[in-house]
Amino acid sequence: MAKDLSHIIHVDMDAFFASVEILDRPELRGKPVIVGGGAERGVVCSASYEARGRGVRSAMPVAHARRVCPEAVLLPVRRGRYEEVSRLVHAVFYRYTPRVEPVSIDEAFCDVSGCFRLFGHPKDIAQAMRREIFSETGCAASAGVGPSKLAAKMASEAAKPGGVVYVGPEEVEDFLAPLPVSRLWGVGKATQERLAALGVRTVAQLRDYPLEALAAKFGKQGALLYEFSRGIDTRPVVTEHETKSIGNEETFSRDILDIGEAKNRLLRLSDKVARRLRRNGLKARCVCLKVKYADFVQITRNVTLEEATWDGAVVYSACLGLLEKTEVGARPARLLGVSGAQLEDGSLGRQGRFFEDTREAARREQVNRAMDSIRDRFGEKSILPAALTQDKEG
Ligand SMILES: [Mg+2]
Structure with missing residues (x-):
């Protein structure tokens, strides 16, 4: 098995809410059970496989479900209880x-690319996860294993209920071909209908459409449809850790109109954010600028960096680029905010691509470390941030 291949497992609990209810009331086992109604706006949130067998579907109005399956036991949603079980599953x-x-509460992607030395083939890992979930919660899960999130997700659907489907990297195209396009990522009712109007019902049929035709018809989504239909999906598994952000913002005692003053504030904010990133051992791949104008209209602009950073000068220069996409300087601003998102473990930083990059990066690291230790001892205002020094030169 090649090392650079991705192995992603998508685990999805089977009829989760209904399963938890049956677990807590064993006398319901084997009966059609519907969870929903009440505060959930009168729709079915979850249905046991017995209820599904009689035509009950998720998101169906409860009144309709009662008509197709009058003998079903209808139970209210107990979210707190499902969250408890969900924690055990995760x-x-x-x-x-x-x-x-x-x-979601009953679904996750697990990237096990680096794990098979330790735990065996990804398919075996998926089986082991299912076994442990069942023995520890009493609820059944299905799992799909594939080289991408798309393949894994579609494999887990095919595995339901209570199974594992493995789709190898060379099998993805064949696996997807006969499936209805509605199963593809992001294909909702509207897209599905527009595709049907073109005579496209299956993934294989979608492949007959050239990229240009799909782009002309569906814009940005067209390119995704083209790629997904071929099993191309490069989206990484993003951990919770990475989706969080670290940010600082400042509301001014009087609105700012002067661009120079705005830049000065951003410089300080960038420096604060970078320092917090370093303290937490995190680097940000995405920098976000928030502006609230005097009339309380709020906008955000963000940029993804080529390499994650915890360097205030890099955060600041990203902010300067973003500032040009705002009306700051022409329209009074009452608040500015800077944040770093898509956080990564700072110790896993990539090497610079060239020697020069590496040397410059090492120099910046040294400056930041020295600055941090001085500020740790003498307080935040004891030393001018490196970024501020640079700004004076530029
Ligand atoms: Mg589920």
């Missing part, structure tokens, strides 16, 4: 990999 994932992306 704990199982982290035994195998730290790279877990929770999608």
